[in-house]
Amino acid sequence: MAHLHHDDPSCSCCIEHSLADLALLDALTAPDLPSAADLNLAAKKKQHAYKRRDADLDPLLLAAAASYGSVTRNHYTHDFFPAVGDPRSEGAYDWTKWQPEDPAARQERRPRLKYVSRQGPRSQKKQETKENTPSADAAEPLRDSCNIATSSTTTSASTSSTQPGLLPASAELQVKCMARTRVPTPHGPVFLHLYHNSKDNKEHLAMVVDPAQLEDTPQLAPPIRSRTLDAVWSDSETEAERITRGAYVGRLSAHSQRPSRPADQSACPPTLDTIPSPLIRIHSECFTGETIGSMRCDCGEQLDEAIRQIAQPITIPSPTDPAQTVTIPGRGAVVYLRQEGRGIGLLSKIRAYNLQDLGHDTVTANLMLGHGADERGYAIAAAIVRDLGMGTDGMEGVRLLTNNPDKMRALEEEGIRIVERVPMVPRSWQRIQHAKLGGDSAGVHVHDGADEREGGVTMIGHGEVYGDDLDKYLRTKVLRMGHMLPLLSDL
Numbered sequence: 001m002a003h004l005h006h007d008d009p010s011c012s013c014c015i016e017h018s019l020a021d022l023a024l025l026d027a028l029t030a031p032d033l034p035s036a037a038d039l040n041l042a043a044k045k046k047q048h049a050y051k052r053r054d055a056d057l058d059p060l061l062l063a064a065a066a067s068y069g070s071v072t073r074n075h076y077t078h079d080f081f082p083a084v085g086d087p088r089s090e091g092a093y094d095w096t097k098w099q100p101e102d103p104a105a106r107q108e109r110r111p112r113l114k115y116v117s118r119q120g121p122r123s124q125k126k127q128e129t130k131e132n133t134p135s136a137d138a139a140e141p142l143r144d145s146c147n148i149a150t151s152s153t154t155t156s157a158s159t160s161s162t163q164p165g166l167l168p169a170s171a172e173l174q175v176k177c178m179a180r181t182r183v184p185t186p187h188g189p190v191f192l193h194l195y196h197n198s199k200d201n202k203e204h205l206a207m208v209v210d211p212a213q214l215e216d217t218p219q220l221a222p223p224i225r226s227r228t229l230d231a232v233w234s235d236s237e238t239e240a241e242r243i244t245r246g247a248y249v250g251r252l253s254a255h256s257q258r259p260s261r262p263a264d265q266s267a268c269p270p271t272l273d274t275i276p277s278p279l280i281r282i283h284s285e286c287f288t289g290e291t292i293g294s295m296r297c298d299c300g301e302q303l304d305e306a307i308r309q310i311a312q313p314i315t316i317p318s319p320t321d322p323a324q325t326v327t328i329p330g331r332g333a334v335v336y337l338r339q340e341g342r343g344i345g346l347l348s349k350i351r352a353y354n355l356q357d358l359g360h361d362t363v364t365a366n367l368m369l370g371h372g373a374d375e376r377g378y379a380i381a382a383a384i385v386r387d388l389g390m391g392t393d394g395m396e397g398v399r400l401l402t403n404n405p406d407k408m409r410a411l412e413e414e415g416i417r418i419v420e421r422v423p424m425v426p427r428s429w430q431r432i433q434h435a436k437l438g439g440d441s442a443g444v445h446v447h448d449g450a451d452e453r454e455g456g457v458t459m460i461g462h463g464e465v466y467g468d469d470l471d472k473y474l475r476t477k478v479l480r481m482g483h484m485l486p487l488l489s490d491l
């Protein structure tokens, strides 16, 4: 029997407890165990032999027991008796000794530094957003979270923002490139642009391939630069702020930091006729295909293939001697839209996959879940393309990498000038096609198979997706969604 109270041999309660312990030990080890009736009788007679042991509670022990080891006696003492043992705190809790501060001393005290936020009060912003939201359905537009006051630049007419730090929602869609940075990839450097917009609450992206922008020498083709990024956002904007958000020219390093100016896009000579229009891919997010390498679809492969094709060097006649050729870096962009699962979202797409496993195709599965076959929109993509200086009057037209006729139509309706459609043939189909044609498929980049994952971007890398799931998915796109892709069986 552990003695949990205190160890004072002269203490009467300790002696009492020890006697009780011995009596209980004796009773429990005796040949005849005491019956419950005996125990009750003893309790009734208030015999000390079976007295309860929890009469005298030590608060420190209770705290330690309750703490399961995470609270020590020291913690307990600090929490409940914080001033104990600290002579300076003597009387700190005695309010009878409290004295008000001398007003003269308060005057002399230096004023405290105060942080003044450059954003409007939160309540004001909320009100502003509600008023500006174009429709009840539209999500609250993204805020300018960089804490830099902006003069919001629209993609067409420029409207000044009523509230610094807020990209206002308006009937006219606005996009604004919030930041840009260089990202090295297996296909070469890309400039990743992050966009906010006044329509939805998503961060859409553009991967601009234009490595010539890293060079200091003049280039033949105009740089693909964001108008809203290069704009001056406020009179008080510093060079450091511009550099940090990516509004710089040339290669950024510890020794080279040149902020861009709004005029930098037009500083280049007009495009030569011999330079092909930039190659553009409007790509919709696909977590499964891009991140975990799903072979139910070709999205991961398409993303890699798009960046690979855009980054291919271009050979053109030399502007000084047409008999000669010069090679310029490949240029274009992937606009990456956050409209997962053709706009139905990842949750619904996962459910749709289960319906597909039950035998339904990708279109029917969407419909069974109460969605449209394709719920995407391309207004934001078009605005981003325009912001990058492509696709509209006075700017270069674009070559669009797609098989999707709806995508072509939607972009043209948004005013984007598409000068050429470049098909996206799945790599496994290219390989089979190549074999069918007896190796005679001029100009087609033929992949060796699925073992090419080392290079390339996304989980699929430079390899290919293949299999029954993929073939079924692609066939449905051709047969039910009108994708412009020759079926293998038709070759």
Ligand SMILES: Nc1nc2c(ncn2[C@@H]2O[C@H](COP(=O)(O)OP(=O)(O)OP(=O)(O)O)[C@@H](O)[C@H]2O)c(=O)[nH]1
Pocket: 282, 283, 284, 285, 286, 287, 296, 297, 299, 302, 339, 340, 341, 342, 343, 344, 349, 352, 362, 366, 401, 402, 403, 404, 407, 424, 483
């Ligand atoms: N609902 C649904 N979405 C899918 C399925 N498989 C892939 N997706 C989504 O389909 C979209 C693919 O879009 P894109 O890469 O723009 O291609 P596309 O519109 O099919 O046309 P292309 O430009 O010819 O490639 C992505 O958002 C994927 O998440 C599926 O089985 N069901």
